[in-house]
Amino acid sequence: MIDVENLTVRFSGSTAVDNVSFHVAEGESFGLVGESGSGKSTILRTMVGLNRHWDGRIGIAGMDARTTRQRDLARTVQMVFQDPYGSLHPRYTIGQQIAEPMLINGIADPLGRTAELLDMIGLGPKFQFRYPHELSGGQRQRVAIARALSLKPRILLLDEPTSALDVSIQAEILNLLNRLRKELGLTFVIVSHDLAVISYMCERLMVMRNAKTVETLTREQLRARDVRDAYSRQLLAAS
């Protein structure tokens, strides 16, 4: 489903991503773990089209990310951002923001679909007419997920989806994500610095450090502590 080969991203002198490769099968949940500055968020942003300066090859559901238009990419892969307090436009209602991607892409019955999406994420139809500042962090993140799903993408990229949330809210959001993945047959790529969250959510994961791949592991290997690299061990010990 996702093929990243020899991805390198350089920003004015410094290398954010250094020759990274990985593959994600359809329906799989793949984790990118690393500390700040490891390059994991940059990989996500590049995959989804927010960053257009990169070398290498990125294949998304058979499409070449370099030559595909944003509109076509948008119907296949979408992203949920880290900060729930910054991912919703302050001046528009929740309903308007969930419906907007549908309006842009000419999808029929945006209102009906909005109600459906709100239902799917566990918020009632009344939320259509609320403004973001009336919502809690967890509720905002749910809305962000609904918005990302409005174009029925097959792949969802999640950049630290629960880092800014309280632990009890994190549990709700992680449960929601797992449920949605099962119901809609989605493929996930999740970025986090929290090894416990990645281990819970992902079957396979890749450890990154300083823009480079350190190691790729399966959940079983992690649980069995079958970890080769010293840095990965350090991360494991600190979790």
Add this chain to the structure above:
Amino acid sequence: MTLLNTPAADPKAALRAARWKEFRNFARRFFRNPLGVVGLFIVVLLVVVAAFAPWLATHDPYLPTLSARLAPPSAEWWFGADELGRDIYSRLVHGSRLTLLIVGLVIVTSAPLGLIIGAVAGTRGGWLDAVFMRITDVFLAIPKLLLALAFVAALGPGIVNAALAITLTAWPPYARLARAEALVVRNSDYVNAVRLAGASEFRIIVFHVIPMCLSSVIVRMTFDMAGIILTAAGLGFIGLGAQPPLPEWGAMISTGRKFIFDQWWVATVPGIAIFTVSLGFNLLGDALRDLLDPHLRQRK
């Protein structure tokens, strides 16, 4: 499972209700600021006086009564009479229309122009940004009154020309302001999310960036109004703005200059009017800024 599907029945009304609730919250917070309320009152008073000028005036503002030349304030001439025996109060009241006209003309042209230029420059970046900002710099470098003088000297004096001249120097600050906001907003997650959905640059600028620039622009507008009134009065004072017999406040001060020591009311009354209206706009602007500027928010 949707239990209460009522909002879907009339989404437009529900949206209006949500917007109205936001506005009510805003109004409630505004009215907690006493100085802001004073400013608002003054501005509303100006508008009301301008709207009902013919009914509020006691005399014809253009009709000279030579027997009452330079009459002091009395029961008949509320603020006294000028050197041609015209009632100063009535001229003041009619002059408010000119004040409002000039302020309105300038704001309505300069603010949107500056906003669009700044928002586009800030969102697009690159050479477009550079070109727009250099043009802005050029106009910013020219002193307001000087450009207005040159303009009016070339095109001839008059209210509309004066307003046009002031507009030319009034738009750059809005461009700067809008660009600063746009630079921040264009990288925010909510704009990125909409980019991911395939939104065009046009859509992003018009529907996502510009709404976020509005707060600073509105605050700036209220402060600017005070400045515009003063500049227009300045032009009128020199004789390049409104021409006689128009009762423009600045022109009134100019003619009243000669009598300042013995018949102080001729120059002082319009001066107090200009001062009050400027103060009103400034107080209003201060209150709005306290409410709208996210950096000044007191609560978390």
Add this chain to the structure above:
Amino acid sequence: MTAPLAEIENLRVAFRNDEGQWHDAVRGVSFSLGREKLGIVGESGSGKSLTGRSLLGVLPSYARVSVDKLSFDGIDLKTASPKLRRSLRGGRMGMILQDPKYSLNPVMSVGKQIVEAIRIGDRKLAAAEAHRKAVAALDAVHIREPERVMGLYPHELSGGMGQRVMIAMMVVREPDLLIADEPTSALDVTVRTQVMSLMDELVTRRGMGLIFISHDLNLVAKFCDRVIVMYAGRIVETLDAKNLRAAQHPYTQGLLACLPSIDGSLEPLPVLNRDASWLEAAR
């Protein structure tokens, strides 16, 4: 039992919300602190940060505070003059905040800031002596090449180093009480362990009292002697850190249960069902 280092009884802090009504953020919090490591755990909105700041007296002016007893080392802070409270702050009571990016002055070099902190305590101190003390403070927090770091600006420091500088600034005047408000939340996980062990070393060696405020229950339990759990402005449970697994209150149990763990089950995480009775809960 030796006299407690700090005592708070029935602390109440309220703020005005958008509609103009007073909302209680802290509702009747009481506890005492000896020369030990006390952890205050809670989610956002629990009032834990406000509690720490009340002790120091650094709440914003628009907050309404009331307390029955507020004392530090026998000094009644409730009736103390602002001058006295100011002299205690930084001198005998210190505070470390979450993100060194925001708590260090960006336009002053690190050395200048530490020297300023030293000089506030002792105005007559000579410049050379203050400099020497500052370098010693940086050394005490295990910063390599302290002389070089003295000349750096906050934006040139990594997260871990910035936090160490913060700790150095606060500890240089040898306070008796240190309040740490989420000191490691903004740090990478590998750096976290280093900073935590540094704090442990300082607190134990100098016999300071420490209040460690965090949302991370497991971290606090590993590090502190006693733990207070707060919910919606109230203390719902107090326990010894080693007895964390045996927590009685459903909120604490819920917090522990809802965390994913590497070795844990892959079933849906148990979600906290907030009971209205917790809002009324006493200790």
